[in-house]
Amino acid sequence: MMEIATHKLLIDYADRFETEAFIEGDPSWFMHQVEGRLNQETMAFIASCLSYGSRRQFLPKIHSLLTNSRNNPYEWVRSGAFKEDIPDNNRCFYRLYNNHTMYVFLLSLQHLFITYGSLGEFAACHARVGCTANGDALNVLMAMSDYFKNKGITGIVSRPITSLCKRQCMFLRWMVRDHSPVDLGLWADAIDKASLYVPMDTHVLQTARQLNLVTTRTASWRTAVALTQQMAQVFPGDPARGDFALYGAHALAGHPNFAES
Numbered sequence: 001m002m003e004i005a006t007h008k009l010l011i012d013y014a015d016r017f018e019t020e021a022f023i024e025g026d027p028s029w030f031m032h033q034v035e036g037r038l039n040q041e042t043m044a045f046i047a048s049c050l051s052y053g054s055r056r057q058f059l060p061k062i063h064s065l066l067t068n069s070r071n072n073p074y075e076w077v078r079s080g081a082f083k084e085d086i087p088d089n090n091r092c093f094y095r096l097y098n099n100h101t102m103y104v105f106l107l108s109l110q111h112l113f114i115t116y117g118s119l120g121e122f123a124a125c126h127a128r129v130g131c132t133a134n135g136d137a138l139n140v141l142m143a144m145s146d147y148f149k150n151k152g153i154t155g156i157v158s159r160p161i162t163s164l165c166k167r168q169c170m171f172l173r174w175m176v177r178d179h180s181p182v183d184l185g186l187w188a189d190a191i192d193k194a195s196l197y198v199p200m201d202t203h204v205l206q207t208a209r210q211l212n213l214v215t216t217r218t219a220s221w222r223t224a225v226a227l228t229q230q231m232a233q234v235f236p237g238d239p240a241r242g243d244f245a246l247y248g249a250h251a252l253a254g255h256p257n258f259a260e261s
Contacts, residue, residue, distance in 0.1 A: 002233055004161055010245045012236045016241035017248025018241065020181045028174055029063055037186050038074040041119045041175060042109075043150040044184070046073065049156050051104070053095055053171040061094045074168040082106045096155065097242050108151035122147070123175070124190040134192035137172050141165060160197075161221050169224070173240045182244075196240035198231055200224040203250040204243065209248075 033046035047062045068085040076082055086093075088103045097105075116122040126143035127135030138160060145159035145168075156157050158165040159238045163242035176193045178185025198204065200219045204227070208214045213230050231242030 002213075002230060006213075007234055009211070010231075010242060013245035013249045014235070017181060017252055018180060018244040022182050022244065022248070022252075023027050025055065025059070026182075027055075027059065027062065027170075030066055031174060031184060033066060034071050034073060036074075037120065038118050039072060040184055041186055042074040042077060043069075044174050045119055045171055047107075048167045048174070050097075051167055051170070058094060074113070074118070077106055077110050080110060082110075101153075101156070104151070105148070105153055105156050108148055108153055111151070112147065120175075120187055120190070123187055127190050134195070135187075135190045137165060137169075137176070137191055137195040137197065140172065140191060141168050146170060164200055164219055164221060164224065165197075165199050166199045166219075166224075169197045169240075170243075172196055173199060173243060177238065177240060193240065194232070194237045196228075196238075197224055198228045198240055198246065200227065200242050201247070204246040206248045207246040 027047045027050075028044070028172060028251070030047040031040045034040055034043050043066065048061050048066060050058050050065075052058065052238070065085075066073065068082070086103045086106060087099050090098050090100055093099050093102045111121055112119070116125060122143070123140045124135070127137075127140050129139045141160040145157050145165075148157040150161070158168055159244055160168070172187075172191065174183050175187040176185065176191045176196055177183035178188040178193070200223060202219070205214070205216075205219045205223070208227055209217075214223055214227055227242075227246075228239045231239035231246075235241040235247075
């Protein structure tokens with residue numbers, strides 16, 4: 001049973017960090033720079049897939065793609081215009097991804113757009129499986145992973161259960177959570193936000209350990225699930241809100257934009 005003081009502290013942290021100021025220097029910034037649902041979900045997906053390593057390194061790479069797309073990433077991908085900006089060669093694009101990796105990734109995303117119309121339509125198509133009454137995030141995470149794996153893409157779109165799947169969980173938080181100054185809630189009608197997972201990274205894990213919410217020293221899918229279940233006690237029906245509390249407390253507490261009142 002979570003201590004009352006910890007419960008209150010997490011709510012206070014979420015209130016403190018889930019503000020417009022959170023967007024500054026965060027990969028969620030990019031989806032707020034484009035207009036229209038199609039552009040926002042496309043930019044969000046691309047940004048999330050590249051969000052690993054040092055922010056000082058990956059944020060400029062994402063920005064370069066936004067610039068190449070002329071703030072119209074959906075059409076840039078769907079029309080194939082990206083081929084003019086991303087050559088199909090083996091030169092390094094970012095860390096483990098070379099230009100060929102990005103080229104094939106965007107080509108696969110183009111095929112998804114042609115087949116389904118958009119990422120949102122793809123998600124809505126796969127959110128409800130079997131007897132699921134409400135759209136379930138895990139169904140969409142699995143479907144996205146399977147789609148790109150079947151296109152020969154590995155690593156960029158992670159698979160839940162067998163991997164941490166942090167970036168895709170973050171992407172779904174952006175797309176599903178509504179009434180937020182950060183998250184867009186574009187897919188709120190398709191996926192139940194109660195089914196979202198807390199995106200697990202080093203910052204989240206460190207805060208969770210400090211608050212005795214978890215005991216493990218390494219992040220895993222099992223840890224993410226267990227932590228999400230605890231966040232559901234604090235934020236009923238909206239466990240992913242705990243991401244703001246856990247991440248913010250470790251990564252942003254000393255930032256002047258988040259000074260305690």
